[in-house]
Amino acid sequence: MQFAFDRQQRPMTPIAAKFRKRTSTSWALDNLNLELGGGESIALIGPNGAGKTTLLRVLAGVLPADTGSVHIDGVVGSLLSIQAGVTSLLTGRENAMLLGVLTGWTRTEAREALDDVRERSGLGDAFENPVSSYSQGMRARLGFAVVDRLEPTILLLDEVHEALDHDFRRGMEERAMEIVESGGIVVAAGHDHAELSRLCESALVLEDGRVAAYGPLAELGTFERA
Numbered sequence: 001m002q003f004a005f006d007r008q009q010r011p012m013t014p015i016a017a018k019f020r021k022r023t024s025t026s027w028a029l030d031n032l033n034l035e036l037g038g039g040e041s042i043a044l045i046g047p048n049g050a051g052k053t054t055l056l057r058v059l060a061g062v063l064p065a066d067t068g069s070v071h072i073d074g075v076v077g078s079l080l081s082i083q084a085g086v087t088s089l090l091t092g093r094e095n096a097m098l099l100g101v102l103t104g105w106t107r108t109e110a111r112e113a114l115d116d117v118r119e120r121s122g123l124g125d126a127f128e129n130p131v132s133s134y135s136q137g138m139r140a141r142l143g144f145a146v147v148d149r150l151e152p153t154i155l156l157l158d159e160v161h162e163a164l165d166h167d168f169r170r171g172m173e174e175r176a177m178e179i180v181e182s183g184g185i186v187v188a189a190g191h192d193h194a195e196l197s198r199l200c201e202s203a204l205v206l207e208d209g210r211v212a213a214y215g216p217l218a219e220l221g222t223f224e225r226a
Contacts, residue, residue: 028054030209032068038183041176043200043217045193050206052189056080056156059187074184077152079143079160088132089187092123092142095131099146113149121145122168140164144172153184157199173198193217 019181029051036042046050057063058070086095096117100110118127121141131139140160147155155176164172176186176199187197196203196217203217213220 027209029058032209032211034204036185036187038185039180039182040202041186041188041200043193043196043203044187044189044206045191045196045203045217045220046206049208051209052206053080053158054160054209055206056187056189060156072137072154074153075150076154076156077150078145078156079140080156080158081220086131086139086143089130092121092127092134093118095142096121096127099143100149103146103150104215117142117145117149120148135166137164141168148175153179153182155172155184155186155188157186157188157190157203159189169195 032051032055044055046052054063055142056078057080058065059072060076060080062078062080062198088100090098093114095108097110100113100117101107105113118124121127121144123138123141126134127142134142141164144164145159153157157176176188180186185201188196190196200217202215203213203220204211205213205220
């Protein structure tokens with residue numbers, strides 16, 4: 001299994017700058033080439049606005065590539081925002097149903113998965129309460145439980161692990177390791193290098209949408225902070 005992110009001649013994902021002349025264009029990702037094979041885990045590091053979230057969204061299919069191409073072979077599970085798809089007035093159960101349908105389940109499949117999602121989330125009775133009463137960590141638990149129920153072979157995480165409590169975070173890390181050990185791929189973005197090192201072996205450093213460095217996370221974490 002592998003997924004490749006290939007570039008040809010032009011940068012991809014242009015964003016028209018709102019506060020400049022119409023002829024001015026800034027690029028969220030510029031001339032980026034990346035290819036990962038099964039059994040790899042990579043951290044995306046860099047300052048805010050470097051392009052980490054944009055890259056994950058392109059890989060997840062949330063944003064289209066304007067130029068270049070993205071090739072993915074596997075089942076993608078992505079948790080790119082704690083708030084994404086979550087409606088505060090609905091209960092955890094109702095949101096799990098909604099998120100499941102949004103990720104491609106049929107209504108029948110979503111209903112059949114709800115008890116398992118509740119168990120995976122560890123929310124207990126809070127699963128039946130409105131999400132408006134949830135903490136950030138509880139919302140992250142709910143989202144990850146739905147993603148994990150998909151049994152992804154490619155897991156994309158955007159700083160979500162940093163909102164989780166210690167025990168659930170360790171459980172998520174173990175699940176990520178299982179995916180990698182079974183030949184899957186994990187891509188995680190964040191700023192906590194100690195936590196990222198538990199998820200990923202290598203790292204891609206982004207600066208202004210470009211690749212500044214690529215290699216072992218233990219070495220490039222120091223590079224990014226310099």
